Structure formats: structure tokens, C-alpha cells
Amino acid sequence: MGLDEDSLDYHASDPPGKIEISTTKPTNTQRDLSLAYSPGVAAPCRHIDADPEDAFKYTAKGNMVGVVSNGSAVLGLGDIGAQASKPVMEGKGVLFKRFADIDVFDVELDRESADDIIESVAAMEPTFGGINLEDIKAPECFEIETRLREEMDIPVFHDDQHGTAIISGAALLNAAEIAGKDLEDLEVVFSGAGASAIASAKFYVSLGVQRENITMCDSSGIITEDRDVNEFKAEFASPEGEGGDLADAMEGADVFVGLSVGGIVSQEMVQSMADNPIVFAMANPDPEIGYEEAKAARDDTVIMATGRSDYPNQVNNVLGFPFIFRGALDVRATDINEEMKVACAEALADLAKQDVPDAVVKAYGDQPLQFGPEYIIPKPLDPRVLFEVAPTIAEAAIDSGVARRDLDLEEYREELEARLGKSREMMRIVLNKAKSDPKRVALGEGDDEKMIRAAYQMAEEGIAEPVLIGDHDTIDGVVSGLGLDFDPEIVDPDEGDHEEYAERLYELRQRKGITRSEAESLVKRDPNYLGSTMVEAGDADALLTGLTHHYPSALKPPLQVVGTAPDADYVAGVYMLTFKNRVIFCADTTVNQDPDADVLAEVAEHTADLARRFNVDPRVAMLSYSNFGSVDNEGTRKPRDAARMLRDDDDVAFPVDGEMQADSAVVEDILEGTYEFSDLDAPANVLIFPNLEAGNIGYKLLQRLGGADAIGPMLVGMGEPVHVLQRGDEVKDIVNLAAVAVVDAQQNGD
Template identity: 50%
Template sequence: FAMANPDPEIPYEDAIKTRKDLIMATGRSDHPNQVNNVLGFPFIFRGALDVRATKINEEMKKAAVLALAELAKEPVPEQVNIAYGETKLTFGRDYIIPKPIDPRLIAFVPPAVARAAMESGVATKPILDWDKYREELLSRMGSDNKIIRMMYNRAKINPKRVIFAEADHLDVIKAAQIVHEEGIGFPILLGKKDIIHSLMKEIGFDANIPVIDPKSEDECDRKNRYAEIYWKARERKGVTLLSAKNLMRERNYFAAMMLNEGDADALISGYSRNYPSVVKPMLELIGTAKNVSRVAATNLMITRRGPLFVSDTAINIDPDAKALAKIASMTARVVKMFGIEPVIGMVSFSNFGSSESEKASKVRDAVKQLHKSYPNLCVDGELQTDFALNEELRDSRFPFSKLVGKKVNTLIFPNLDSANITYKLLKELNHADSIGPIMMGMKKPVHILQFGASVDEIVNMAAIAVIDAQEKEKIK
């Protein structure tokens, strides 16, 4: 146990060379077996406070240690593997203690501490229902920061080149600076060079990163090369070489061609333009992934009940049953990308056939298709939103549902109106943070911001774009 920080008493690399059976722990996150105060103090205090303990004694501290030791031998959640870039962490030489961001810690350690306080006679408010107590702990966890931290950590493992197509706006530059300084990605800034350099100077962003103005003479050769490629691809669809050259002066067309030609790995745009005007060039130049007939978008809402994915929030106005099933399956893949097992409610104004309306029946038909094509996917409907989200109400009324005993974390809405209105209501009335819209089904990592997105929202979307690029790289 070499606990000196930032430099252990003996460097980790030197220590492990000395003998094959050596097990080493340090205080550093970039080595195995990080011993971090956050594994103990917060959870000891939590357990002590929840039973109104008169003191923290040795029995309580020992209980915390034993709980950590027990947790280290349990299967590790996928989101922890993802955050640390591991295929599968298992108890052994390089994993003798849980990772500090393990979401199970809060439900594992405080109950052990609280029980020890009760058994040693220092608790003044005993806990009677331990299952209820664990649920309360999980709901108190603050999952928003955990998910965002996981996103950033995963992006940092293998950062990618990200085009910021509207970099001559202050908030976009601020976001690019955070992405650069946090190691989330390598920004490529598009826009008027003098404005971009002025904004960079204003915020003290002096990194040596690419700044490109598609309209400048400096980019003439590249514009012509991109225009030639674009023209040849669409010469039988009414595009002339001259019109192709003119389009390459427009930053979203230029950025899309950069992505197509391997001059960048991911792209975010949409800060200063309406959504449809940005989607159009992306679909024209980049197109959909293999076996995908249409794209869709999902928003991750960070709510008080935990993460909630809402689809389709931006693209498909009135999808039919087949399209709804495809939207659900694509959303499930995104949910898994966050290390979460999807539990999907296909929502409507009707509950399991209570209406014969065409609007309700298309949702019902989509569910049938999903059950047939994806038998292992936890999805059901049609059902009303309150039944989808209220587990007790749903399970008592519809005990036959595939969702029984499960907490729904994904809602697929029957049309764009309902999905878009719902996510914006959640955002404004409940102050729920939103990550998205996350584009699904594109051939390349393209993500389109909401008009006037905040700095944090742009940074989050850049992290999503990097993770998307990492995932697409795996399936090449």
C-alpha cells in the first residue's frame, strides 16, 4: 500500500516488475486498486446519520471495511467497466477494492454501518425496513453527476477529433475549451478565423488547435476536392459542379465532407440554426447506417427518479408501427451505451387494448414486432405514461406485463408532438437536465444541438459524439 500522492513511495511500474505475485494499491486512479477516501467517509457518515448515532465507533468502521470487501467480490456493473475502459473487472490482483464511482456503494456500505451502530448500542433511531432504506439511499444518490462523469471518463479513454461547426459563438468556444482541457476530445473549430481567435483570447483559450474557415482562400483546394466528390455522388440528382462548390462554402456541408473523408471523427452543430436546416445536409452527405431506413433522436432526461430516455424527440413526425419498433430498438442500443439495461414502455393514451383507435393500435403492433424480433428486450405496451412510470400501479393492474417488477427507464412516444412536448415539460417544470437530442441511425457520428444550447449541453453532446465514434470504430 503506497499511499503518497501524487507520487507513491515506489512507482507502480517498478513495483510490479519485482515479482509476479505482488498486489499493490495506491491513491491514484490511473493504477489498479485505488484507495480513495470517498469509499469510506461519506458512507460511514450516511449510515451514522440515518440511525442518529451518538458516535462513530470501531464496530461501525469495521462494518464499512467488511462491506467494501464483500462488494469487491460481487460482479461489477457494466457502467463501471465502461468508465474505466475495462472489458470486465473481476476480484483479483488488479481489483481488490471497489471503484470510487461504483453506484452500488451507497446501497451497500451505509446499511452495514447503520446495522453495526444498532447492534453496538449507539443508534437512537433504528431502521425497521431495510429494503425500503436501500431504496431511499438509491433515490438520494444524485445519478445525474454519476452518468455525466461516466460519459466524460469513457470519452477520455480514447478521445476523438470533434468538429464544432459554429465555433464563432462564445458558448461554443467555451465548450470546446472544456472538451480540450478535460481531455474529452480534440476540437476542430469552424467559422470566421478572426472572430474565433478573438473569442479564444477573451476566455484565455490559447491551445494550438485547428481553426478552419470554409469560405477562406486557404481552404480553396480542399473545398474543390470535397465539391468534386459530392458532385460525382449526386450528379444524377440535379447537383452541378458549380452548385457543389457553392455548398462547400457552407460550414455544415463542409463539416459533413470532413467527416466523410476522414479529416475528423465526429461532428456537432445546430447551436445557431434551426434543427431541420442542419439535419438536411447531414442526411444528404452522410446518410444512414447500414440496414437503417430512417434516423431518430432520443433525449436522456436526468430526473429525480433516475435517468429517463425519451424518443423520438426530433425527427419522425408520425411514425408507423414498423418505424416505432425501429426507434425502440435503436434507443435500446443507446441506453446500453450508457451501461444501463433498457426497460421500455411504449406509451399511448390507451392501456393494453383499451382503445381500438388507429393511434393506439399502431403502438400495439409495434410492441408485437418487438416481442417477435427482440424476445430478450424488456419492452411492453401500449400503456399510459402514469402506468409506465408508477411500478406499483402498473403491476397491480397489469400483472401479465413484461414490465412487472421493473423500473421503466425508457419511453417511446407515438409521435413527435408528444415526445418533444414531454421532454421540454420535464426540462422546464421539473428542472430535469437533458442530454440530447442524441441522433440514432446515422452512418457517422453526427449530433445536432438544440438551438441556443448551454455550454454544459454542448460539452455533453461532444462527449456523446466521442463515445459514438468509439462505438462505430468497433464495428468497422
Template identity: 50%
Template sequence: RTGPSLFQEPVMSITREEALEYHRRGRPGKISVTPTKPLATQRDLALAYTPGVAEPVLVIERDPAAAYEYTAKGNLVAVVSNGTAILGLGDRGPLASKPVMEGKGVLFKTFADVDVFDIEIDARTVDDIVRVVAALAPTFGGINLEDIKAPECFEVEERLKAMLDIPVFHDDQHGTAIICLGDRGPLASKPVMEGKGVLFKTFADVDVFDIEIDARTVDDIVRVVAALAPTFGGINLEDIKAPECFEVEERLKAMLDIPVFHDDQHGTAIISGAALLNGLELVGKDITAIRVVVSGAGASAISCSELAVRLGVRRENILLVDTRGVVYAGRQEGMNPYKARFAAKTDARSLSDAMREADVFYGLSAANVLTPDMVRSMAERPLIFAMANPDPEIRYELAKDARPDAIVATGRSDYPNQINNVLGFPFIFRGALDVRARAINEEMKIAAARALADLAKQDVPDSVLHAYDLVSLKFGPEYIIPKPFDPRVLLWESPAVAQAAMESGAARLSIDLDDYRAELALRQGKGVRVRQFIMNRARQSPRRVVFGEGEETKIIRAAVRVLEEGVAIPILLGRPELIAEKLRDLGLTADFRIVNPREFNRLEAYARAYYERRQRKGITFAQAVSLVQQRNVFGPMMVAMGEAEAFVSGLTYEYPEVIRPALQIFHTRAAAGRAAGAYLMIVDDRASHPARDRVYIFTDATVNIEPTAEDLAEIACLAADLAIQLELEPRVALLSFSNFGSTDHPLTAKVRRAVELIRARRPELIVDGEMQADTAVVPAIIDERYPFSRVRDANVLVFPSLEAANVAYKLLSRLGNAQAIGPILLGLGAPVHVLQIGDDVEDIVHIAAVAVLDAQARET
């Protein structure tokens, strides 16, 4: 490498033993199928199987479209391979391809929440491949072809597309070849296929079966897959060599009415297409005028070239180079119809000849074929996409040494700009399945590429920086495509694909894209539903929010976010020139108010107002002038003076440093004798439902160390009001180490007294106690032992002390993998909310939204 970079990840070395143990330990392989319905009783069994299963069978017989309503077809993709082009290992047969196919499934699930079955087929010819894949089509909403060698893969894809009415996609044409193992056969492909299924499920919640077929011909593969089609909602073909892969995909598409997709063809093309668009923008070149050299002429190379043409590259400006040299007009050796589309009128015969004055290099061939001298011969500001795996055509550092002005991308995760087709197939299938697409067409592929290109220009969330152990990341030469673990990819790419499917006529179902984005967000895990509610309520009537630490980079990024998303109207406290400089460094623009308290033109008026509030607390006017210049005093005073509706601080301050000045200025609310702190705890309950979270309010975890019975009653009422504000029906449990008088002790008596006070003040509330924590949250305990209790399955948990609440929320966050939103300050005389030291930008945005909700509620 040329030098250290904030954007570079550490190089990872993996031994053979580690790789084998990873796949062998525990349950062998990388995927499993998880039931979505309960199967705990005889009744469940009768519903799931005979006799209950007969009812949906009869409905589907009458109306085939009902299969999307009563079965998993609509979220299921087949990843299909014959193992003839496994990850650089070549033809190892269908069984050997199984690990690769499993791996691909992992990517689908992880990145786009798409379920996958990897299917390794023993088929070699285009006819066989198409025959098998087409047979599988009824099972799936789409088909992804993988690791089928060229040129067969082209015909496979073309024939499948013609046959089927679901998306067919060859990711080796339009995606990165997996590990570049070459043709290892169907059995060897099994780990890859299972892996792909895991990715589908993890990233796109799509269920997958990996199917390794012992088929070598196109006819055999097509025959087998076509026969399996009733099982799936889509088919993903994997590790089928070219040119058979083209025909397999084409024939299956023609035969089936679910998406068929050869990921080995199309995946890399889509991701490299996004990189091409952004790279050209950065170097200032016109896509219609550039010269492109493509090293390789297999499935990925052909598909990358075709997509580049659709994006605007002129076909005559592309030089294809294979093992026999440049593909030129009139060449006879080693040609096929797919290469012939790029036969150029040129005198260049070698890769070295072709590289002279080239603007873009696409490497889809083998390691180390590109030399530094060839790189030096390229045009100014070249783009070098060396995508061979596991080792690129030229090492990143060698390319940068030869041409410091180059933008370089590889297929490796330990260098900037990884072109990884995991950014494509899970999210493409997610979008295709959700509109019941008949196919994955060119419009959908281009939409995916453009969505990825646009996403790379957005501010990168802290969660991505943490995932890659980076300090900073922004659009530029070392970041032209999103990172695979960016959770926003699902929310950008899948809607773009769905929209393109609807607009191009490939979709059976029309959906509202705004609702669809919200639905996708719910698939991503804990807290999304609650966070969406808070954000949407804030957007209905945004308020002015003062950020006390306006010079902090995270605060600046959060302020830009809340402004762009319409959540709040941010006001930043700090030096305007420093904040403007940081905005420029971040590549962000925003038009929000910046106030420097020390230079504020109404400072004397603020000081006098503060003095009037604190003059009987030992504060002189001179002290007031000094104090109001402090940001944690000035910010609340802006709220008091009517120049803002809420104040947020605490990213760099301890909790008391924020809350103490606010209490001195505002005291508590008129109806509240006490302030308190609460956390929203979001517990993942997707075992019972894929998008279900349970929401609990824990209090008091931040303010009252040893509350009295009167304090506990007030805290419980404040927390119940918060639940109502969030449109939750409060079921309040006051916790202790005793259940309803089972232990006679002053501590339990205090809790019982608090319950009596609450019932007297707020008889409408559902409240009970004292009770143990498990009694509060497990309805079966109440039903069996304490049926007299008014509270069953509590969602507002009032702890007997700050110590207990603080310990509980932190343990649940760490050991229970729950999501904590907060702290949310309750009972204060104005909307003041405290961040935690080190909060991420996402946390800051959501606390700002909470502050807006607080302000809205007070006005009503």
C-alpha cells in the same frame, strides 16, 4: 460606481418585514431533517427503531468505528454558538443566535452537501464553551465554531483542538462574521444556526442539527458541546465572541476525536487567503515583501493574519489596528495573547498612519473606517479587502474612484469579488468528513485556499453566468475568487481538503481521489451519473469531432474543454484569425485544428466527392463547389472524406438546417430504414437514495412527425440500441392512450402493430404495448392490473408521434425539473449530432462526447 460592468450584480434591498416573513412562513426556520430510509410500514418501524435498532447498537458498542457505517455521524457537523458575537449585533444570547446558525447550516448543505445541526449554547467563558463543545464531539465528524467573540474564541478553538480528534474550525477567525450582529445571545442565534445547517445539506449533503446553548463561559460551552459529541461527526462553532471562541475551539479539539471548526475564525481567512494569492499574482507582487494592514483584532482578523503568515506574509510586515489604534510592541491597553503575536515595532499609532505605502488592506472591523485619503496613500496597485458586513470599511465605488489601479473585494454580493465564507465551510467539512478526519488542521485550510485560488483561473461555466445574470466572467481584477454558486467548488475544494488531511495524518480513512471526485459529482444532482458515464467512455478512445460553428464563443470554450479533458479531438470550422482573437479575449489557450472551408486546399476534391453523391439529385458541379463551402455541408464531408469521425452543429441553426445536409450526404444506416431523435431524460430520485437518478429514453421528439407502425418499430429498435450503448438494459414501452386493447381505434392499432413488428425483428428485446404512460413507469400498475406484461418499469418510452414526444419531454423538463440530454440523432449513416439553439457550454461538451461514443460504436 464608476461605470457599468458586466461583472456587477444588481444591488438588492431587503426589508425587515421580508426577512421576518421569509423565516416565518410555512414551516418556521430554514432547515428540516429528511429521513434516508423508508418508514411506511410496521416492518420499516421495527427496523428503524425497536427491536431492529438494537443490532447496530451492539456492533458499535464493540467497535466504535462502526458508527460511521451504521449512523449519520460521518456526514454530520455541529455548528455551535453562544450568541455573544452575532452578525454585528453583538451579544444577544444563544437563543437569539438561532436564526444565524440556521443560516450557516443552509450554506453548508447548499454549497458542500454537508449535514449540520446548529447548536446554540448558553456559555460565556472559554472553559464553559470548551466543556460543552467537547461534550458534543461523539456526534460529529467535525466542529465549526461560529460567532464567538474575541479573544475568547481563540482559546476556545485552541483548547477544543487539543481535546478532540475531529476537525475543529472557528470560521469567524478564518471566515466572514455573519451579518456582523455581534453578541445577541443563544436564542437569537437560532435562525443563523438553522441557516448554516441548510447550507451544509444543500451544498455538501451534510445533515445538521442546530444547537443553541445558553452558556457564556468557556467552561460551560465546552462542557455542553463535549457532552453532545456522541451525536455528531463534526462540530461547527458559530457566533461565539472573542477571545472565548479561541479557547473553546482549542479545548474541544483536545477533547474530541471529530472535527471542531469555528467558522467565524477560519472561514474568512481561507477565502481572503485565496483572494490574496490571486490578487498578488495579478499585480505582480511578492508575498514575502508586501506590507499588510488589518483593521480589526477580533477572531476573523487574528485568523486572517495568521493564515496570511502561513501563506508567506512576514509577520513583522503585518500591522494590526483595533479600536485603540495600532497594536505595537509595548502597548498594554486592550491586549490579549492573540493580539500580542502581532505587536509590531513601529511608530504608527492610527489607521491613517498604518495605511501609508501599505500593499494590502484587510478590513474586519466596521463600516466606513477607511477613507479615500487613506486609500490614496497606499502603495501602487494595492489590494483592498473591505470585509465588514453588512457595510464594508469603504464602499467599492469610493475605493475604485480613489485608486483605479486597486483590486477591491468586499463581503457583499452586489459588488465584484465577494469574500464569502460559504465558499469554505461546507466544502471543508465535506472533505474532512469523507476521510473521517480527527481535526481540520492548517494544512487542510491552506489546501482549501489554494484550491479556490486555482479554480478562479478556470473558464467559468454558463450555469454560473446565468445564476448571476452575467454576460462574461474571467480571471482578472473583478474576478479573483469563485462565485458561491459555482458547482465546481465542491469538486475542487473538498478533494483538496481530503488530500491534505491524508497527507498530514489527520485522516482516519484513505481514499482514491479520482473516485472521490466522481462520488462528489453524484451528490450534485440529476444527470451526473449518466454524464460521467458518457464522458468516461469518450475519454477511453477520443475521436476527431468537427464543430460547424467554430467562431461562436461557446463552441470555442467547449472545444477547449473537450481537448483538456481528453473527450475529443476538436476541429473548428471558421476563420483562424477570428478564432485566435476570441481565444485571447477569453484568456484561453488551445492547440486544435482550425479549418476555413472557403480557403481549404482540398476544396475541389471535397466538391467532386459531394457532386458524385448528389449528381442524380439535380446538383451540378458548380453548385457542389458552392455548397461544400457551407459549414453544415463541409463538416459532414470531412467525416465522409475520413478527416474526422463526427460532426456537431446547431447552436445557431434550426434543426432541419443541420440534419437535411447530413441525410443528403449519408442517408440512414444500412440496418436502419429511418432516422430518429431521442432525449435522455434524467429524473431526480434522491428521495429514495441521495445519489440516485432514473434514466429514461424519450423518442421520437425531433424527426418523424407522424410515424407509421413500421416507423415506430424502427424507432424503438434504434432507441433500444442507444440504451445498450449506455449499458442500460432496455425495457421498451410503446405508448398510447389505451392499455393493451382497452380502446379499439386506428391509432392504438398502429401501436399494437409496431409491437408485433419489433418482436419479430428483435425477439431478445423486452418490449410491450400499447400502454398508457403511467402504466409504463409505475410497476405497481403492471403488477396489479396487467401481470401478463413483459415490461415492468420501462426505461425506453416510444411515443406515438413527434408531437406527443416533444410535448412530453419539454413538460417534464420544465414542470418535473428533469434534466434533458440531447437531442441524440439515431439511425443516420454517420455520427452527426445536432445542438439546440442557445445550448450552454456544458451541453455542447456532452453532445460532443455523445458523438464520440457514436463513432466508437460504429467502429466496433
């Protein structure tokens, strides 16, 4: 089946289209409905009538954008009319929601004249917090946007003009830096003189390109002052007598910007450009010159960008409009001005210089993504764009005077991260605690690239003071190869004798079968023993390891050297699972195979303490396949006895009950309706599984089928902060566990 057939099936599958309206408030009871509509709805109506600004408080206006088109210039399809453009506008709504959690109504207007469109859109101002104009042909689009911005008191943004301008502008900032050229000295040639080309040329001037250094060509060649063109093209007309064709314009140019048609640039034209040329061939679906052809045309560096996703440096408008509107809506901006657009480009350019998350690398086929000629702008699926760009937009709106609402930008970043999932919201709590008092975290397997990148992030964000255990030369080579501005502390087992650690290991294990020579050998060849001994000796506050080891083998050295806490006899592995509106801690998922009641009770206490570090008040359920004695055997008695032991302990300060089935523990209707006698006054958020098999199966099913994000495994019960990673964990997992370890160490020091 071809792409067209796949797309038709995709759009036609029930329900047709790509978007729907869903409710955000309860509608289950008669009271719910009376609040949602009559008679309760009268109260917010009266408040808005008294103060129109209350519309942002009592309605969805503040998160609602209208995507408006008449279908007169749909990319790749031309003037197909309003009705036929609806799939495109629905698609735009999908992107708004997917990337910035913005709700959209798509509005297709069967109108042709600029006056009719302006009148129609302006009349919808009470409905929307912002207007995204889309696929409206030039030159009408210029007049429509300009007049609507003047008439309306909400942001109006024509993405076809400014989206490409902003994203390619970000690429230009980085490309010029890599090529060693100053913006003010760049000679820039445009192929194409439509809405996006003219807007891009204007924007490049805002970035620092000199107006006189821009040459614009249309299908008739270089636009000059003696040609009869519209007022928008005339703004970039070259002096009379400096005419010629595109090939003439490109000779000696530093930058080519293609927003025209495919295949019109030859290798000879690229060869005629200045040293280390910048080529943005953005015609879709076929660029003005192919990626391979442009690269092969020169022996020096050709910095190339296209509009295609199958080549490096895709100029994709989705990097801009969702996040621009997100920032604008959240400060209730009246406009999206030049300061906000420049701020967006600069933020995107800066983000491209940062280390790229593993999830983004995997999404793009594990291809290397590192700042340089092949990576000058972030990838569209990079989740960091939201909380890097939107706050920059909000700040620019505030500073330039178009915001009606002020924000604490640090708190705002955290709010944005929460939009990406509950796990980010929960981890932000721990990350902030870690930043308040960073601790030394030893990283076993410190010469692994992921560990090094994680160490860089820890240091960069002020989460921890990382200590990499590994080969010094290897670590230096990776740091240099990744281009990290980072001088990490390194403990190389082969450098120095580490005699004090070997001696300490011998003291701890001499009656457990380890000789002095074996202790020296273990410290020298096994970073887990070296790191564990560093923590035990107080030379590091915490240890992370296990990235390239099986879990049991990575856990063995810390257990032997660090051991359990003074008030603990057992350790356990805990996963925090985050859903859209709830958090659950699952234990034990990694350590104890067949715990008795004493172990289950202790694991519950440790896990409850862990929940509190995430600012969660624990409610503990001891799980089984039995509900409160419905089955009585040795297996069901263990969780029942553990719950009783905890309830009888005056030092236990959290509600606990069991044995109980999983649905009884987490479903409020079952808990309150059937088991109203339970000591749990709300669904449990700490689930203690009866054995390792059940715990491991349970958390993985919740993660994979329940759509939960999993953070962990977090070890509880250790004498010092030690966490064992899962093999293949990503950099973000390492950083998250490092933050948990730092908070552990902070509490140990209190």
C-alpha cells in the same frame, strides 16, 4: 413590502423555519418499521457497541455536522443570545445541505463561559461527524476551538475565524499574481483585530506572507508591543515606537484587509498605498471603503474585494465550510488542520482561473466572469467548487495523517458529481468512455464563443480532439480574449479550396439536384455541409452543429451527406431525462412527425442501444392513451403493432410492451398490480412516444414540471456520429453531446 417583511414571511410560512428531518429508508410497512426501530434496531446497536467505528456504517453520523452557537457574536446583530440566533444557525444548515449535501442539527447553547460550552459540545461527540462553531465572541472563541480540537476526535472548525481567512487567502493568491507581486514581499495592513482578522493574519503567514510585514490595527490604532492587549492581538503587535493610526499603517502598504466597520478608509488612504494595491474591504453590510470610491482613487489597478454580492470578488464563507467539511467527513478526519485550509485556498484560487460555466454566468446577470482584477475568486453558486475543493481537502487530510479512511480520489470526484444530480452521474459514465479513446469531433459554427469554450474543455479534459470550422482570425481573437491556453485545430472555409470535399459532395448529390458549382459554394459558405463532408470522408469522426440554426435546417446537411446507418432507415431524436433516483430515455422528440409502426419499432431499437451506452439495461414501453387494447383505432394500433414486431424479432434482446399509458409504463404498482401479464418486469426506462407532438410535449413537461435534468437531443440512426444542438445550448451541453459522439465513434470503430 421591504426586505424585513419578506424575510419574516419566508421564515413564518408553513412549516416555520428552514429545515426539517426526512427519512432515508422505506417506512411504508410494518416490516419497515420493525427494521427502523424495535426489534430490528438492536442489531446495529450491538455492532456499534462492539466497534464504535461502525457508527459511521450504520447511522447518519458520517454525514452529520453540528452547527453550535451561543449567539454571543452574531454578524451584524451582536450578542443576541442563543434563542435569537437560531434562524442564523438554521440558515447555516441550509447552506451545508444546498452546497455539499451535508445534514445538520443546529445546536443553540444558553451558556456563556468557555468551560460550559466546551463541556456541552464535547459531550455530543457520539452524535456528530464534525462540529461547526458559529457566532461565538472573541476571545472565548479561540479557547473554545483550541480545547475542543484537543478533546474531540472529530473535526472542529470555527468558521468565523477560518472561513474568511481561507476565502480571502484564495483571493490574495490570485490578486498578488495579477499585481505581479510575491507573497513574501507583501506589506499587509489589517483593520480590525477580532477573531476573523487574527485568524486571517495567521493564515496569510501559512500562505507565505512574512509575519514582520503584517501591521494590525484596532479601534485605538496600530497594535504595538507597549500596548496592553490580549494574547491573541499581541501575536501581531508591531515593535514599540511604530504606532500610529490606520492612515499611517496604510501608507506604502500593498494590501489592505478590512474586517472592522464601514466607512473608515478614505480615497486619500488608498492613494497612499503602493502601486496596484490590493484592497479587501470586507466589513458588512458597508465596507470600509466603497467599491466605486476605491477604484476611482487611483489611475493604476486597484484589485478590490468586499463581502457584498453586488460587487465583484465577494469574499463569501460559503465557498469554504461546506466543502471543507465534505472532504473531512468523507475521509473520517479527526481534525481540520492547516494543511487542509491551505489546500482549500489553493484549490479556490486555481478554480478562478478556469473557464466559467454558462449557468454560473447567467446566475450573476450575464456579467463577464474571466480571471482578472474583477474575478479573483469563484462565485458561490459555481457547482464545480464541490468536486474541485472537497477532493483537495480529502487528499490533504490523507497526506497530513488526520484521515481514518483512504479514498480513490478520481472515484471520489465522480461520487461528488453524483451529489449534484443524476445527470452528472450518468454523463460521467460516457465522459469516462470518451476519455479512454478520444476522437476528432468537427464543430460547425466553430467561431461562436460557446463552441470555442466547449472545444477548450474537450481538449483540456481529454474528451475529444476538437476541430473548429469557422473564420480563423475570429477564432484566434476569441481564444486570446478569453485567455484560453489553447491552440485549436481550425478549418477555415475561406482558407484553401477544399476541392476534395466539394467534389465528394457533388458525387453524393449530383442526382439530387446539386451542380458542381453549387457543391463548391455549399462547402465554402455552409459549415454544416463542410463538416458533414469531412465526417463522410473520414477526416473527422463526428460532427456537432445547430447552436445558431433552427433544428431542421441544421439536420438537413448531415442527412443529405452522411445519411442513415446501414441497418437504419430512420433517424430520431432522444432526450435522456434524469430524476433523483431514475433515468428515462424519451423518443422521438425532434425528428419524425407521424411515424408508423415500422418507424416506432426501429426508433425503439436505436434508443435501447443508446441507453446501453449509459450502462442502462433498456425496458421499452410503446406509449399511447390506450392500455393493451382498451381503445382500438388506427392511432393505438401503431404502437401495439410496433411492440408486437419487436417481441417477435429474435434479435431484440430487451423487454418491450405496449400500447400502454404513460403511468402504466412508469408506476410499478400499476404495472404489477393491474397488468401483471406485461412483458415488463419493472417500470420502463425507455419511452417511445406515438408521434413527434406527443414526444416533444412529454419530455418538456417532465423537464419543467417533473424537475428532470435533460441531456440531448441525441440523434440515433445516423450513418456516422452527428448530433444537432438546440439553439442556445450551454457549453456543458455541447461538451456532453461531444462525449456521446465520441462514444458513438468508438463503437463504429469496433
